[in-house]
Structure formats: C-alpha cells, structure tokens
Amino acid sequence: MSMPVISISDLTFAWIDGTPVFDGLDAQLGPGHIGLVGANGAGKSTLFRLLTGELRPVRGSVTVPGRLGYLRQDLGLATGQRVDEVLGLAATRKALHRIESGAGTEADFELVGGSWDIEERAIALLGRLGLHYVAGDVAQLDRRLETLSGGETVLLGLVAELLREPDVLLLDEPTNNLDQVARARLYEVVGQFPGTVLTVSHDRDLLDRVDTIAELRNGEIRSFGGNFTEYERILAAEQEAARAAVREARSDMRKQSRELVEARIKLDRRQRYGQKMWDQKREPKITMGNRKREAQVSAGKLRNNHIGKVEEAKDHLSEMQERVRDDREIRVELPGTRLYPGQDVLELTEARLPCGPMVTLKVTGPERIALTGRNGVGKTTLLHRIAAQPPAVAWRMLPQRLDIFDESRSVFENVAAAAPHAVPERIRAQLARFLFRGADADVPAGALSGGERLRAALAMLLLAEPAPKLLLLDEPTNNLDLPSLAHLTEALAGFEGALVVVSHDPRFLADIGVTRRLELTADGLVESPGEQ
Template sequence: MSISFSDLTFSWPDGTPVFDGLNAVLSGTVVGLVGANGAGKSTLLRFVVGELTPARGSVTVAGRIGYLRQDLGLRVGSRVDELLGIAPQRAALARIEAGEGTEADFDTVGTQWQVEDEAVALLGRLGLDYVAGSVADLDRTVDTLSGGETVLLGLVAELLAEPDVLLLDEPTNNLDSAARERLYEVIRQFDGMVVVVSHDRALLDRADVIAEVRAGEIRCFGGNFTHYEEVIEAEQEAARAAVRDARGDVRKQARELVEARIKLDRRARYGQKMYDQKREPKIVMGMRKNSAEVSAGKLRNAHIDKLDSARENLDRAAELVRDDREVRIELPATRLYPGQDVIELAGLELANGPVVDLRVSGPERIALTGRNGAGKSTLLRQIAAAGPKVAWRMLPQRLDVFSEELSVFANVAAAAPHADAETIRGQLARFLFRGADADRPVAALSGGERLRAALATLLLADPAPRFLMLDEPTNNLDLPSLAHLTQALSGFEGALIVVSHDQRFLADIGVTRTLELTADGLVE
C-alpha cells in the first residue's frame, strides 16, 4: 500500500506557494508525517482525500480512505451520530419504523439494520461506553463532549467505514494516557496503511517510516522518530562543521587577498620610483611596467576568485544547517507574591456531578489531570465565571478566543486597545506572524498557527495576565515551538493551571501541585 504524489503543485489563493512539482511516494505500515507548523502536512492529507485540488500534478492511492481531521472539536453543533457517519441511516430507520419509509430510505439503510446497536457496541469496546452507552446517547452534541471524547468518536467513525488507508491528523490531541494507549493499540492492530501527522513522540516512535515535509519537499527516513532525530542530528553536526571550515577558508582567502594587495602596492610604488628616477631606458621601463601590471592583475584576480569561491562554499554549507523558525515568547512582568489570593472555590458542583473545593494563591503551578470527560474544561470555565482576583486569561481547548473572519493582527489589537500598531506587529513577529502573515484571517490558519494566534491574543492582551488557565496548550505545536512555550512558561511569575496529558511538558514547566478531577472531586 502506498500514496504517490506526482508533480504536485499548489499555492494558496493569496499566492503563497506550498508545493512546486512535488514528487514523492509514502509507503510503510505506519508512516509518521512530521515538519514545522505550516509546512503543509495537513494540506497533503487534504490532497489525498480530495478536499483540495492541485494546480498541477496528481495524487494516487489505492483502496478506501479514512480521514480523522484535527478540527473535529470545532463542529460544536454536530451530533454524535453525525460524527460517526450514521445519521442518514438512523433517520431512514426512524421513518421506516414510523411507517413513513420510502424506497430511498430502504436503499439508505441497505443491510445496516443494526447500525445503532453496532455503533454503541464499538464505542463500548473502545472505552467510550460512558459517552454513548445507549442508542439515545447518539443524539448528544459535540459541545457536551470533551476534546478527547470528540477525537475518539472521530476515530470510531473512520473504523466503522473499514478503510484500507487511515489518515490521522494530530490524533492524540486532548487524549488522556489511557485513551492514548487505546489509540496506539488501534494503530498497531489496523490491517492497512496508517499515515499520521503528529508531534507525539511516543506515537511517532511506533512508526516504521518518518516522512519529513520541509521547504516544499518530502524526505523519507526508514525507522521511527528516535532514529530520525539521530540521523538529523548527525547531519546537522556535519553541516555545522562544514560551515565552520568554510568560514575559516573565507577568512583565510580574505587575509591573503589583503596581503597580496599590500605586496602589489609596494611593487607599484617601487616601479613608479624607478620610472621617476629614470635609471633604465624609457622603453625598457615601459615594458617592465606593463608586464608588472598584467602580473599584478592576474594575481589580484586569482585571489578574488578564491575568495568568491570560498564565499560560495560557505553559502552552500549554510543552506544545510537548519534554521527553523521558533516561537520566542517574552511574557510581561506578572509577578504574584507567595500567599497572594487568586481564586477560592468551596462546594462548587460541576454539571457532571463532582463537588469541588479549590484555593489558588501566589505563583502556584497546578497540573489538572483526569480521564477524558471528567470535567476538567468545565472546571476551568467555572473558575473563570467565579471571577479570579487578579488579571487572568484562559486558553480553551477549542481555541475560540478570536473572531474567525478577522486577521491575527486585528484580533490582538482588539485585545490590547492601548497598544500601537508597531508594537503589536513587533510582538506578533515573536509568534512567527511576520509581515503579511499577521494580516491573514484566522479562518485560513493551520492547527498550529491557530494555537500560536490564540496564545498571542491572550498573552499580549491588556492588562497583562497574572493568572493563566491553559487547556491542552501543547496541541498542534511543532517541537521547536513546544520547547519555547515551555521556556516561556518556566519564566512566568504568575499563577498557572494547566490541563495536559503530556507528562514531560508538565515536568518541564515545574508544576508545584497535581490535582486529579474524579467523581468525588479534586484529589491531590
């Protein structure tokens, strides 16, 4: 099983090129598709399923395709049966059972008379019986589910269709550790080809091929993500050494050119002195002068050519050194003092049952954990509704913190009305929105770009936040950006509550307390 891209050429409507004559073949049991945010990973998946049409070239894939997209959580009005792809069959069954069925209804149902029970049973086998344990639960809407539950439902929908090729776009976003293990097991047992876009190292280490999307090209590496990193690091070390050697050669050639010019100038002055003193016949001195000028010109040109060649070698060597753009966040002075009150909740009953007591004071760093659907996102919204005692901002899981039709710049400007345009653009550049990128509408951004835009909107707001609530902030971030987000949060001097299932990230930002939300409330 394989996916072939032939002469694939595509640009966005604003003229931004994505691919120009891409030729590549993806093959393997599990292919990890990696690359920086905006490199075109999700775009490639959309070509495979036919959502996008290239300006030139083609995509070839055999068999049925399943596609788990990363923006399922944005479909807040959708029902569970719509996500599962069985809504038409359910509607047809309802009309048939009511005695109002038409021939078209019978065609829609086909042989799927037990589709509702089968869907509920499959949900149960994948650990989602608490989401839809009965046929009636299939009418629930996405906005009543957690992000992790929505992802798992989307996966169930694709499995119900029995695809030959399964495309997964950031499938572990919002999944708790138990759900991630179930996903890993589904991928292991899948009888076909899996192509996964992810920044989850544990998932990528289960791949047998890593395909890197970079500068409009695809390069495949046999082995898992750890092997890929080892290969890239070895190449980069060699590239950095080549740059050091090339720079040394440039300095050497520049020095020799200066020395040659000094020597030639001395010869020229000596020749002029001899000419002025007329110690030889005029015709002899003229021939000597012409010969010296020709020799000097050849010598000077030879040194200039060597210097130009050394500079070209340096440029070629430098091109091999990766200079990936990375988010560089400088949070404003937001210091809280030990013991300073931030929020206090007593006897707060969440919609799904737990009763919560919570007190946050000073620059605490709290990790909020719990299974998918436990109510973590709900608790963050309740904290916000209760009104923290200091300036605060919340990054919701669905990233609905801005106006989709407005540009990134316009959204940040609305959140920071007292900041001038130059300051806003300078700050946005730190989030990799430089020049025209800052003027793109939010609706046109990729998943990783949306997260960066949301972070910029919150963190550049006026007044500066002294209390941050972040709901799965690492979703869709590429690895360099994740490292810089971690660095920025490590230097944040305010209070922090983070919902995350990424244990490495939580450890790196130095959480001081871990609270698990259970049916009995918060357990420390």
C-alpha cells in the same frame, strides 16, 4: 505492498491571494506508518486537503490508491448530531430496525447489505478506544454530541473513519484533548491498522511509534527511516556537521582573503620597483617595456586567481550556512506577574459542576496546578466555573476550542482590543515574536490554521492588559509545532504567576514545573501524585 501508496508528482498549489504553498513537489510516501512533521505553516494540513481532493492543485497530481480515511484537526461537527450520524450509520440503523420489525423493504435489504452487525461493531470499536460504551447497548449510538467531551469527539471521529475500512488513513493531530488512557488505546488501535497511516502530530510518543518520518520543509518532503527519536538523532548529527562545515568555510574564507591582501602587497611592491627602474632607465627601453607587460599579465593572473579563490570560499560558506537550520520559533516573554506565597488567587467552595462533581479548590501564591482526569469528567467545565467566579487577581483563560476571537477582525485588531492602551508599534513588535510579522498580523482570525490560531490566542492572553497573574490553560499544546512548544514551555517555566493547566502531556507538565496534581473525578477533586 512493494510500490509507494501515496504518490505526489509536480504538485503545485497557491492560495487565492497568490501565496504559494507548493511548487513542483514530488514525493512518495508509504507503505507503513509515517509521521509527517514540519513547522506550523509548512503546509501539512494543506497537503492533507490536497490528498483528499478537498483542494485542487494548480498543476500536478496526487495518487492515493484504495479507500481514504481522513481524521481532521477540526472535525467540523455540529452540536445536535447523534453519534450514529457522525459514524455514518443512521440510515443503515433505520433500515435494520425496519427489517427487524417486519416492515423492511427491498431497498432496506440492499442498504444493509452484509452489515447486519454494524451496531455491535461500532460499539465494540468505541469501547476499544475507551469511550466506556457498554457492549450490546446500542442505544448509546443515539447520544448527542453535546454530551461528549472534546477528547471523546476526536475518538468518535476516528471510529467513523475506521468503520469505513480505509486502505490509507490520514490523521491530523489525533491525540489532541485525549487523556493518557485514551491516548494509549488510540496508539494500540492505530498501531494495529493494516494499511498505510500518515499522521501529523506534535505527540512525541505517537511519532515514536511510526516506521518513517517525512519532513515537510521549504515546500519539499524528505523521508527519514525510523521513528521521531531517530529522526532527531540524524538531524542533530547533520546539524553538527553543518555547523562544523560553516566554521571550516569561514576559516578558509579568512585564509583566502588574507592571501589576497598579501598578493596585492607583493604586486604593489613589484610595481613600485618596476616603476623605479623605468624612471631611472637602467635597462634598454624595449627590455623594460617587455618586462612591464609580463609583470602586468602575471599580476592580473595572480590577482584574479586569489579573487577567484575568495569568491569560491564565499560561495562555499553560503552553501554551508544554508544547511544550518534557523527555524522560526515563537519567542514568548511574559510580563511582570509575580505572586507571593500565601497571596490569595482563587477559591471555590463546594461548587457543583453541571456534569455532576462537587469541587472545592483554593489557589494561593504562584502555584502550578495540573488538572487531570478522564475525558468527559468535566475539566473544561471546571475552568469555565472558575472564570464565572472571578479570581482575586488579573487572569486570562485559553479555551480548548480557541473561540476567543472576533473572526472577522485581524489578528492585530483582536490583540489590540485586549490591550487598548498599547501603541500599535508595540503590538506589532510583540506579535512578531509570535511569528505574525508584517502582513501576517493583518490576516482575519477566521482564516487562520489550527497552529496559527493557537499562536494568536496565546498572543491575546499574554499581551493583554492588565498583565495576567493567573493563567487558565485548556490543552495549550494542541496544534503547536515542537520547536514552538519548547519555547512556550520555557516561557511558562519562568512565569511568576499562578497556573491551572488542563493537559494530557506528562512531559509538558513536568517541564513547566507543576507543583500540584489534582484529579477531577465523579466525587470531586483529589490530590494525584501520578499522571493521568
């Protein structure tokens, strides 16, 4: 394709309360595989919803030729649904079965069309993505969603979109909750997609597989050729040049200010000399009057010249400073939560999980445990089992689904409920560190985006009373932008309590200083020196 696949023209959108998101956005994206990056709240998911038509712009247009597939960050699937319903195959399967039994109608043949092998194709695609569906076993399409893990549900949603054979595929955080094996398979399947892919993700490995990075910042889109590593290299070089330009502009402004002062001193001296000559009347009055007027004109030009240079230097400095990025990032300061070696934290002895495995787990002191394992094996279930038998120290849990809020209450009210003895001023000051400043802290939890929900959940956990000495974290990096991820990593690396972390991000686990890796298998927990 020679023409851009996605065209955005004069796109303008604001929320119902008047909060602007885009104002006259123009962009062209594609063809190829594009990674869409930007800070939480920049409008990435909103842009996706505008591209799909779910939201309508105030002004402008978006053009997406061909069929569009959209894997949402929140799939919005209801428990009780069957796999074939999620895949959009339920009606076609029923028609197929009626035809096979000899009871098919003309409407059934019309519905099936050329999709006689739709069940086999669905099972094959599910298998390619690591969902362990046995080839030919179409009865597995009758499974219900509650039997699937969060990661399996994400993969199921991707299969549903791919079966529709789209020309353009939008992926919003597609690797959330996926183990390393499932991620690798997703990379392969998405990499082989022949159309245009636009991906929002904090997964660096996925972003390093794209052709182009499109950065959404301050309501504008800028494209960078190459993958995320190349984007970072270009950005780092630009920022170094911008900081050098700021230093040079500051030096020039100091120079111009100094020359202005020197010019004023010279002018003052001339004026004093001229006044002295006038007072002593050493020259004819007309001559002195002409000289005085000439001196005043000359002084005015000189002064205005230097003032103009100072103003130009100030403007140039402001322009250079605008090029230096000062992105808002969460600032996490964890409370005093020191545990000492040998201190009892939690102990489970031959605890049977509902999904099958029998587990024994003992945590002492400030251990950092990475809990790994394949999707669906029961890692989230194990965290809930730990929470059901209260540990020996103050603890908090970050659930994968972030369902810890009273959705009708504001961010501030939710955090205040977790820290009942904290004064409002302190809560608001701490929330500001999580980027909930001013009125942002008064937004209802139910209106938060994925990244905002994670920040709010982290605030609830880390500002709670008493301060937690054990954190149970279920995929804590989901939906977090890369700068904020760096700060969360730094904060957890300095946490002096115990951590039990479910994560499929090997870089994150390494950076927070994991001391033990436990893999959950069908036979229980086993020590795992590698990554899962």
